[in-house]
Amino acid sequence: MTRVWDVPVEDAAGVSAARSAAEEAAAxxxxxxxxxxxAVTVASELAANLVEHAGGGRLLVEAVPPVRPAGAHDAPVVQIAAVDHGPGTAETPAGRDFGTDGATGTPRDGHPAVRTLGSGLRVCHRVADSFALHAAPGRGTAAVARIGAAPVLPAQSAGPDAVRTGGINVPLGGAALSGDAWTAVRAGHLVTLMLADGLGxxxxxxxxxxxxxEALREVPELAPAAALRHLGEALRGTRGAAVALARLDTRTGRLLFAGLGNVGARLYTGGSWRTLLSRPGIVGVHRRAAPPETDLAWAPDAVLVLHSDGLPQRWTPPAGLRPPAVDPAVFCAVTVRDTFGPAAQVRDDTAVAALTTTPPDLS
Incomplete structure (x- = not known):
């Protein structure tokens, strides 16, 4: 089940709690x-950075699918996301976002500005398999690090047509388990992103x-409508879930989407966002015909976002982020942070997942 450590970090006690969360997630x-x-080192450094530079924030720690869903490297990785509503970290130029390649330890775009990172963030950059950060003046900072069993090697990349996935999961009221879950699976040139929102x-x-x-991992090659039928049988005996799936064929550049229930979906292409519609229903509870699939073109600048109803349907995409260049998990983290603001609490389990093309310098 989706175990998430939602750790408020305001002082040294929060830093200690962040270390413990990373240790448990690593296990x-x-x-x-x-x-x-x-993983413990990265959590400690990110938490300390929240206290020192942002006046506090939160760490979200969990085991997630690998950022590049390929069969050769499909073990879960520990993801540590630090978000705050502070002034924007003083350790990077305002409004910039940085990503690093864990295989080489170099900045994503080869820009020397990564040297401006403070000592704590330099440790994260060096130790994590991937590390990405976005800071904007007056709005705060979001940083995401991933640590796996072994660093991702260039040969394990999915190639020039590679895509990246990422997501953020915030349980209601800091609960240990989230009723939302997301995953990405790959079958050759087919990549499927799914988000499921368990009832209640x-x-x-x-x-x-x-x-x-678990059911989707059994059938990674299926188109969304067929996958929903398979999931319907697998979820019998459970409360059921709202589910949205999108399968990208990286050879043909076509995206198929289908969903049942109130999981939101948006696709960004050509500078604008389009809402993708699901049909009413609960997977595993209501026996319905599979919904029709929406067939869409996938462009180099495309970003697909799936989210549970914890995020309002009228959420606003983060300003200042340049999809798909930004790490998709950072995009999701900023979306949640900016939607709810510094004082508001999430109203439900809230998960956001994204699928983007991998920039050429990370392919």
């Missing part, structure tokens, strides 16, 4: 002792969404 992901220690909250909702994730 859940099956990391060995050295890589587990790396708590362990039973988490059991339903987890069943959807």
């Amino acid at each position: 859940l992901a099956g990391l060995d002792a050295p890589r587990g220690a790396d 909250h708590g362990p039973e909702a988490a059991r339903a969404s987890t069943a959807a994730v």
Whole structure:
């Protein structure tokens, strides 16, 4: 089930809690002792950065699918996301976002500005398999680091047609389990992104969404409508879930989308956003005919976003981010942060997942 450590970080006690969360997440992901220690180090540095530079914030720690969903590297990785509503970290130029390649330890775009990172963030940059950060003056900072069993090698990239996936999951009220879950699966040149929102909250909702994730992994090649039929059988006996799926064929550049229930979906291409519609229903509860699939063109600048109803339908895409160049998990983190603001609390389990083309310098 989707275990998320939602750690408020205001002082030294929050830093200690962040370290403990990373240690537990590393054990859940099956990391060995050295890589587990790396996860703890990254969590500690990001949490300390929140206290020192932002006046506090939150760390979201969980085991997630790999950023590049390829069969050769499909073990979960520990993702540590730090978000705040501070002034924008003083350790990077305002409004800039940086990504690093864990295989080489170099900035995504080769820009020397990564040297402006403070010592704590330089540690994250060096230790994590991938590290990305976006800072904007007066709005805050979002940083995402991932640590896996072993660094991702260039040969494990999905190639020039590669796509990246990422997501953020915020449980209601800081609960240990989220009723939302997302995953990405790959079958050759076919990549599917799915988000499932289990009915209600708590362990039973988490059991339903987890069943959807496990069922999709059994049939990564299926088109969305057929996959929803398979998930419908797999979720019988659970509360059921709202589910949206999108399968991208990287050879033909076509995206197929289908959904049942109130999982939101938007596609960005050509400078504008389009809403993708799901049909009413609950997967695993209501026996309905599979919904029709929406067939769309996938462009080099495309970004697909799926989100549970914890995020309002009228959410505004983050200003100042340049999809798909920004890490999709950072995009999701900024979306959640800016939607709810510094004082508001999420009103439900809230998950946001994104699929983007990999920039040429990371392919």
